Amino acid sequence: LENRKKKPDSAPPTPRKEAYHHGDLRQTLIDAARRLIEDKGPDGFSVAEAARAAGVSTAAPYRHFKDRTALLAAVALDGKLRLAKDFDSASAPFVPGSLDAISAIGGAYVLFATRQPGLFRLMFAGVDSTSEELIEAGERCFGHLLGHLAVRTGQAPEADMVRQLGFPLWTFVHGAAFLSIDGMLDVVAGGPQADAMIRDVTARLLGPSDLDG
Amino acid sequence: LENRKKKPDSAPPTPRKEAYHHGDLRQTLIDAARRLIEDKGPDGFSVAEAARAAGVSTAAPYRHFKDRTALLAAVALDGKLRLAKDFDSASAPFVPGSLDAISAIGGAYVLFATRQPGLFRLMFAGVDSTSEELIEAGERCFGHLLGHLAVRTGQAPEADMVRQLGFPLWTFVHGAAFLSIDGMLDVVAGGPQADAMIRDVTARLLGPSDLDG
DNA sequence: TGTACATCAGTGAACGCGCGTTCACTGATGTAC
DNA sequence: TGTACATCAGTGAACGCGCGTTCACTGATGTAC
Numbered sequence: 001l002e003n004r005k006k007k008p009d010s011a012p013p014t015p016r017k018e019a020y021h022h023g024d025l026r027q028t029l030i031d032a033a034r035r036l037i038e039d040k041g042p043d044g045f046s047v048a049e050a051a052r053a054a055g056v057s058t059a060a061p062y063r064h065f066k067d068r069t070a071l072l073a074a075v076a077l078d079g080k081l082r083l084a085k086d087f088d089s090a091s092a093p094f095v096p097g098s099l100d101a102i103s104a105i106g107g108a109y110v111l112f113a114t115r116q117p118g119l120f121r122l123m124f125a126g127v128d129s130t131s132e133e134l135i136e137a138g139e140r141c142f143g144h145l146l147g148h149l150a151v152r153t154g155q156a157p158e159a160d161m162v163r164q165l166g167f168p169l170w171t172f173v174h175g176a177a178f179l180s181i182d183g184m185l186d187v188v189a190g191g192p193q194a195d196a197m198i199r200d201v202t203a204r205l206l207g208p209s210d211l212d213g
Numbered sequence: 214l215e216n217r218k219k220k221p222d223s224a225p226p227t228p229r230k231e232a233y234h235h236g237d238l239r240q241t242l243i244d245a246a247r248r249l250i251e252d253k254g255p256d257g258f259s260v261a262e263a264a265r266a267a268g269v270s271t272a273a274p275y276r277h278f279k280d281r282t283a284l285l286a287a288v289a290l291d292g293k294l295r296l297a298k299d300f301d302s303a304s305a306p307f308v309p310g311s312l313d314a315i316s317a318i319g320g321a322y323v324l325f326a327t328r329q330p331g332l333f334r335l336m337f338a339g340v341d342s343t344s345e346e347l348i349e350a351g352e353r354c355f356g357h358l359l360g361h362l363a364v365r366t367g368q369a370p371e372a373d374m375v376r377q378l379g380f381p382l383w384t385f386v387h388g389a390a391f392l393s394i395d396g397m398l399d400v401v402a403g404g405p406q407a408d409a410m411i412r413d414v415t416a417r418l419l420g421p422s423d424l425d426g
Numbered sequence: 427t428g429t430a431c432a433t434c435a436g437t438g439a440a441c442g443c444g445c446g447t448t449c450a451c452t453g454a455t456g457t458a459c
Numbered sequence: 460t461g462t463a464c465a466t467c468a469g470t471g472a473a474c475g476c477g478c479g480t481t482c483a484c485t486g487a488t489g490t491a492c
Contacts, residue, residue, distance in 0.1 A: 025468080043256035046445060057470050059448080064468090068446065121338070124395050168414050171398075172381070175388025182337050185384075201381045204417060238435080259478060270437050272481080277435090281479065 026064040026074075028054045033075045034119055041118040042125075047071060072127055073134065079123045080137035083112055087144040097151030098211040103199040105145055106173040110194060113177035120177065142170065152209055168205050173198060239277040239287075241267045246288045247332055254331040255338075260284060285340055286347065292336045293350035296325055300357040310364030311424040316412040318358055319386040323407055326390035333390065355383065365422055381418055386411060 032053035036045045047068050048058045065071040090108035094101035113120040127134065143157065145166050150157040153165065176198060179185045185194050245266035249258045260281050261271045278284040303321035307314035326333040340347065356370065362378050363370040389411060392398045398407055 047447090048445060056468095058446085059471075060469060062447070124391065124397075125334070168385070168410060171388040171392055171410075171414075172385045173388070174392055175384040175386070175390075177388075178337065178391055179384055179387055184337075197381060197384075201384075201418070205414070260480090261478060269435095271479085272438075273436060275480070 025054065025056065025060065029061055029064060029071065030074050030078050033071055034078065034116075037075060037118040037122055038116045039118060042072060042122040044118075045072075069127065072122065073131055075119070076123050076127050077131075077134055077137055079116075079119045080134070080141060083109070083123070084137070084141050084144065086112055087141060091144070091148065095211055095213070097148045097209070098213070099199070099203055099206065099209070100212070102145070102148050102152075102169070102206065103195075103202045105148070106169065106176075106198045106202055107195050109173045110177045110180055110198065114180045117181040120181065142166070145170065152206070152211055165206070169202060172201055172205070238267065238269060238273065242274055242277060242284065243287050243291050246284055247291065247329075250288060250331040250335055251329045252331060255285060255335040257331075258285075282340065285335065286344055288332070289336050289340050290344075290347055290350055292329075292332045293347070293354060296322070296336070297350070297354050297357065299325055300354060304357070304361065308424055308426070310361045310422070311426070312412070312416055312419065312422070313425070315358070315361050315365075315382070315419065316408075316415045318361070319382065319389075319411045319415055320408050322386045323390045323393055323411065327393045330394040333394065355379070358383065365419070365424060378419070382415060385414055385418070 029050055033045060033050040036049055036053065047061050050071070051058045051061050054060075061071060065074065086108045087105050090104040091101040094104055146157040146162055149162045149165050150159070153159075153162060155162050176185060176194060180194060242263055246258060246263040249262055249266065260274050263284070264271045264274050267273075274284060278287065299321045300318050303317040304314040307317055358379050359370040359375055362375045363372070366372075366375060366378065368375050389398060389407060393407060
C-alpha cells in the first residue's frame, strides 16, 4: 500500500503534479472530462472515469463539483471559451467585416465541431441552459460575429439589423457543423469542400461590400 | 399472482390488445421507445422502461430485437419514415418546385425537430449510420427536396447542380432545427418568426423562378 | 370436428456491472504567536 | 525559527440503484392428420 503512495514520486502518471494535494485538480478534471466527452459524447462520460483519468479517487471530484451535472456544466463553459478563442485567431488575419473574416469564423465553427463532436454537442444540448455564465459565454461567441457584421454595415453590434443578418449565418454554420459531425457533409456535398460551401453561402447571405476588396 | 394475469382482461392498460400473445409487440415497443426518447433523449432511454411502458416483462423485447442498439435503430428508421410523410403533406398544397413548396418542406423539418427533439437527435446522431435501410430512408427524405428542385430547375433530381442547390438548403434548416431544439431560435431571432426566416433564406439561396407566381 | 404436437411469444427470476454519491478518515498546508 | 492547531483536499470503502442481458420455463397458437 505504501508502494502506491510512493509511485507518483518515482514515476508520476501526470508529470506536472505529484503532491498529495493536487494543485489544480479542478482544471485537471475539466480537461480529463473534456477528453472523455470528445470521443464518447456527453452520455458516455462518467465522473468515475474522469477521476481515474485524473489519477485521483472517485470521491475526489466532489470536493470541486457539486455533482455530475456541475462538472458537465464546467466543461461546457470551458468549451465556449475555447470556441471564442478559435474565432479570434481565425478571423485575426483578415480585414474586419470582410467576407474573408466572416467566413473564417464560420469555418472555425465547423472545424471546432468536427474535431470535438462530443464537446460541441454538450455545449449546445448537454446542460440546462439556465446557467447565466454559460449563456454569457455563448453570447460572447455570437458577439464575435456581430462585431464583424457591425463593421461591415456601419451599425452598432446591438442593432436589430445586425442581429438579423447574423442569425441566418449562425444557423447555417450550425447546420454545417452538425452534418459534419454526423458524417453527412462530405458525403452529400460530394467532397471535402465544406469551406467553399460556407464561403459561398456566406457571400450570398451577406451581399457585396467594399470591404471584400 | 393469478390476479395479475387476469388484470389485462378486466382492465387492460393497452386497450387494443389483451392476449398473452401481444399481436404486434414489435411496433408497440418502437412506439413506446419513441415516446420515451421524445422527452428524455436517446440516452435517457432504457429497454426496461420501454418494456414497462408496453406492459410486458423486461425480457420480452429481446424476442424482437437483438439488443438495445437494434431497438434504437428501429426507432430511428421509423422516425425517418415519419419525416418523409411530413414532407409529403407539407408540400402537397403547393405548386411543385415553388418557393412555397420548398419552404414548406423546410418548415416541416424544423417543426418535426421541435416537436420531437429526442427522436430527431437519435435520427442523426444516435445510431451507427452504417445501416443500409437507415441511409436509404434518409436519402428518401432528402430526395423529396431534390424532386422539387429538379422541377424548379428543369434538371434530373440526380444532377450535380440540383444536389448543389439542395445541400445548402438542407444545411440551413438542419441548423435551424437544432437551434430550435436547444431553445436558441426564438431567443436570438427575436420572436417566433422561424418560418419567416426559413422562407427568406430559402428564397435567397434559390433565386427567383416563374413557379413562384 | 377433434386431437397431438411443434413452434412461437411471452414470463419472472437472476446475474454481474458500473455508476453517482456519501462517509469517516487522514495527510498536507497555512497561519498565529 | 519553532510549535500548535485549524483547515483544506485528498482517500478508500461502501451503499443502493437501474440497467442490459440470459435462462429455463410456460401458456397460446397454428397445423397435420
